[in-house]
Amino acid sequence: MTTPEPRLKTGRSGKRLLEKFGLTQLIIPFVALLFLVLLNLFVDPSFFKIALEKSSTGYYILSGNLISIIDNGSELAILAIGMTLVTSASGGQDISVGSAIAIAGSIVLRVIKGLSPSISGGELAVYLIFAFVLCVVASALFGAFNGSLVAFFKIQPMVATLILFTAGRSIAAWINNNENISITDDRFKYFGNFLPGIPVPTPVFISAVCMIVIALVLKFTNLRLYSQAVGINASSSRLNGINPKMIKLLSFIILGVCVAVCGFIKVSRTASITYAVIANNIEMDAILAVALGGNNLGGGKFNMTASIIGAYVIQFLTTTLFKLKVSSSAISAYKAVVVIFLIILSAPVVRKWLGDLKNKHIASRAKVKKEGV
Amino acid sequence: MSANTEVLNINKLKRRTPLTDTNLLLIITVTVFITMYLSAIIFLGKGFTKPQMFYNILNENASLLVLSCGMTLVMITGGIDISVGQVTCLVCMASAVFLNNNSILGIMPEGHAVVVSMLIALGIGLAFGIIQGLLVAYLEFQPFIVTLAGMFFAKGMTTIICSDRVNIDNKVNSAFHDLSSTEVSIPFIGSYNKAGEFVPATAEVGVVVGLAVVVILFILLRWTKLGRNFYAVGGNNQSANMLGINVKLTKFLAHVLCGLCAGIGGYLFFLHARSGSPLHATGAEMNAIASSIIGGTMLSGGVGNIFGTLCGVLSLSTIKNIVTSLGLEDPWWTNITVAIMLCIFLLVQSVISVILARKKKNKK
Missing domain, CATH: 1.10.3470 (ABC transporter involved in vitamin B12 uptake, BtuC)
Structure with a gap:
């Protein structure tokens, strides 16, 4: 749940630019x-190393x-x-x-x-x-x-x-x-x-x-x-x-x-x-x-x-x-966790909850500004 | 139509309509099972006439029976759980590894170890049920995606625990071995052997547990508030909500019960197979879904019957036996037959639901 928070801080213009494209x-x-x-x-x-090696067939291949x-x-x-x-x-x-x-x-x-x-x-x-x-x-x-x-x-x-x-x-x-x-x-x-x-x-x-x-x-x-x-x-x-x-x-x-x-x-x-x-x-x-x-x-x-x-x-x-x-057959367990995590992030309920959180954040900010003024 | 008959009709509707589509599908299932068994007796000879054959079918499929019952519950609420097969596999592996662990036998006697392994099985099933139920009911995910992830998670966890076959034999834990080889003989039912002696038919412990689960769930669905809530939620989410039923809690409970059934079914599989292996119960979710669908549970939810599921499991296993006794012993035939049967019953369901929808329209 912590990942979306930095997104809240991103500037509005940046977000609009992204949306535009x-x-x-x-x-x-x-x-x-x-x-x-x-x-x-x-x-x-x-x-991340990429090498050009000679394969068994005698041609150069990327590996x-x-x-x-x-x-x-x-x-x-x-x-x-x-x-x-x-x-x-x-x-x-x-x-x-x-x-x-x-x-x-x-x-x-x-x-x-x-x-x-x-x-x-x-x-x-x-x-x-x-x-x-x-x-x-x-x-x-x-x-x-x-x-x-x-x-x-x-x-x-x-x-x-x-x-x-x-x-x-x-x-x-x-x-x-x-x-x-x-x-x-x-x-x-x-x-x-x-x-x-x-x-x-x-x-x-x-x-x-x-x-x-x-x-x-x-x-x-x-x-x-x-x-x-x-x-x-x-x-x-x-x-x-x-x-x-x-x-x-x-x-x-x-x-x-x-x-x-x-x-x-x-x-x-x-x-x-x-x-x-x-x-x-x-x-x-x-x-x-x-x-x-x-x-x-x-x-x-x-x-x-x-x-x-x-x-x-x-x-x-x-x-x-x-x-x-990780053994090849055990990989599916890790991927399942990734799936669950992803769908939790994309669930409408969670999105709504995040949206509420964001609104609260904005509202509290506005309040702080008002009080400051 | 006069007003008088209208009133009569409404009375009739009140009494009977909620169960008609259930009954129709149930009747189809029972007919299919009986014709299948009779034709097996007629065309394939004497093997099928012995009561022991019937109990063998039950012996082999006690775990499938419990899995299908859980699946039926979830399907009645309009969801589905495709993780049950791999949860079974995980339960087998976890229990087997637990019993095979030498250090545990130092701490507790064999009998206690068996009880703890049962608790582990139930715990795993419950954990899967609770987590999937939470995700499906409270976070409103598609049950398919959640349980598919659960299926792959269980698959991966099984191989993380152990990637080889673990056998539990008499030397490892004699209490478990005794339990798994206990056979309940059924009085008055049996056949005469070649010497003319009466041999009563026997069933494994798993069958007793499986049938007990069937009876309990049948009572739950028929006569308790929770059971009726399952039907209401599956039939129409929104109107159930307006009736004051807690839809989310009901869906959650259905998944928890299904997970519990997966735990019990997994342990029954373990009792029958006496081993844990990553290859156990492959395709069990397909068989469970197929049995539920053959048993007259509608995929759209709201319609289903545990007794039908019992018939579904029996007809599925009978057709598997028929296929093997026809000489098609190659391993792929059973899978293909099950798939064809599932396909046919899905089509029948689809056609029936279209006809029902049309009838409703005409009435309006």
């Missing part, structure tokens, strides 16, 4: 980021914690895009993304392995495109399944996605008969690691492409307006000529496509899959990213930039926790 929502992720950066500087300054944050944060950033839209339009979150990523990855491996018993020459590219398209279609269909449950049958998003949340990993295992498939061709690994000759990890480029696409979509279509309208009041947006059901369905389908891209990157990283572990707990991270971006988890207005920055901050947190030697 729509940056108020970015305060929370940046404060969190600053806190993490200071923590790391304090514990171990070598955290270091910051690079790994940007690299590993790519999936989360892509997911955050879809999750923000779903949150905005449906007022709930999709908790099945982790399982859906397992399905998407399983499909990719199955297609590539099934099509090419022995991959030779340039044919891999064709298989890759085919596998990618198939996994996008399948994920979009799963998204449409979730979306239609939410939109047409009016089931709460989190219950509707609970179905896939539990069944998803089982379906993924079923697709590949629970075999541990691994692709031996090195070129498949390009998408999750490094392209030859380029020092920056490929997922960074993929996530950048996704961000550009969504930025263009939000800029040149009515998607932002429509989904916000549906999220704020579905029935009045229907009276205004928007079809809320289609918008909800569309947001889930977009999330499905995001999930497909994530699944493709995830399996490409290791060229294999472990059904129970792949993308474990990522649903929590994605929701956390949206919450950290200052978006209302109950739907309505959203800020895509804040969500994406939130995603990278979450990844920063994960990497920091790893550096502090």
Whole structure:
């Protein structure tokens, strides 16, 4: 509860300037980021070292914690895009993304392995495109399944996605008969690691492409307006000529496509899959990213930039926790505490309470001034 | 319609309408369970005809039964709790680590250690219930987000306590072992073995506790003020408030009771599994929610019945048994079946609520 106090002291002109550029929502992720950066500087300054090293394949690549944050944060950033839209339009979150990523990855491996018993020459590219398209279609269909449950049958998003949340990993295992498939061709690994000759990890480029696409979509279509309208009041947006059901369905389908891209990157990283572990707990991270971006988890207005920055901050947190030697399975406990803290800060009741506190503060100040005069 | 019949209708409405949608869903559930069990008897042969089979289903699912009952309470008030599965896991691990700790046996006898482990289990459940209840009821968060955070917190805490499997066998604590292997034989119900002797069916201690919880919660929901308040709050938040019901306190109490049930259910799971492991009770929250929904509890709140939940648990476990005895033994089939069943019942609920809403509109 102590953090918001310094905000009270900030000058009004500064606040207005922030509001003018729509940056108020970015305060929370940046404060969190600053806190993490200071923590790391304090514990171990070598955290921020970036080096250009020769990899095992003989090319120079960038390495270091910051690079790994940007690299590993790519999936989360892509997911955050879809999750923000779903949150905005449906007022709930999709908790099945982790399982859906397992399905998407399983499909990719199955297609590539099934099509090419022995991959030779340039044919891999064709298989890759085919596998990618198939996994996008399948994920979009799963998204449409979730979306239609939410939109047409009016089931709460989190219950509707609970179905896939539990069944998803089982379906993924079923697709590949629970075999541990691994692709031996090195070129498949390009998408999750490094392209030859380029020092920056490929997922960074993929996530950048996704961000550009969504930025263009939000800029040149009515998607932002429509989904916000549906999220704020579905029935009045229907009276205004928007079809809320289609918008909800569309947001889930977009999330499905995001999930497909994530699944493709995830399996490409290791060229294999472990059904129970792949993308474990990522649903929590994605929701956390949206919450950290200052978006209302109950739907309505959203800020895509804040969500994406939130995603990278979450990844920063994960990497920091790893550096502090927290075991990978215990990390979720720490993140849960962060979530609770964040939602406490963003709760309407607490906000009201803080507002009252602020008014009291101002009133007491005015009183002091009066008495002084 | 004449005025006379109108009055009659109103009288009828007063008496029956509050329970009609409950009854409809309950009837569906009971029918589904009975047809499922009968078809299992008819198509899958004699295994299902033995009473012991029925009690085995109960033995394996005593913990799920208690979890689902708690879930039903929360769902009646219009919330949901998806942390129960991982709380179960945490309770198992905490109790197992406690019993496995050698220094504790130096301080107190084995029997006392078992009692303390039970108290630990209840304490963990209560703590989760109270914290989540406070966040949901008094700070007005979405129950989903809060309990999702609780779920991941419990998941992380389990591995922080211990990341390996902890087995409690006869050597570690014989009192616990005795308790967990105690079987209650049911008089007059049983089957004849090959030698023609009568073998009474047996149930574990957990089943007795589970059924006791069912009865207590049934009475609570049916005949106490608190129980009726749950329905009122779930049915319509605002009108409950206007009736003078403390909505926040009611929601809070529902979460506390659910947490308590998670603690009891966790200990029952521990009694049955005799071990703690981070992999215990994965997907239990899904099963609990599915059983409640199959049992006729509406997600929108205000409608539900503990007896229905009992039927829901039984039908869910019966269909799992049917799936395995059909030869689909791969581990993923049960999950997929449960998901499909949950999906179907959600759709049925959705359709029913749409029909009811339409009826209401027509009446107006």
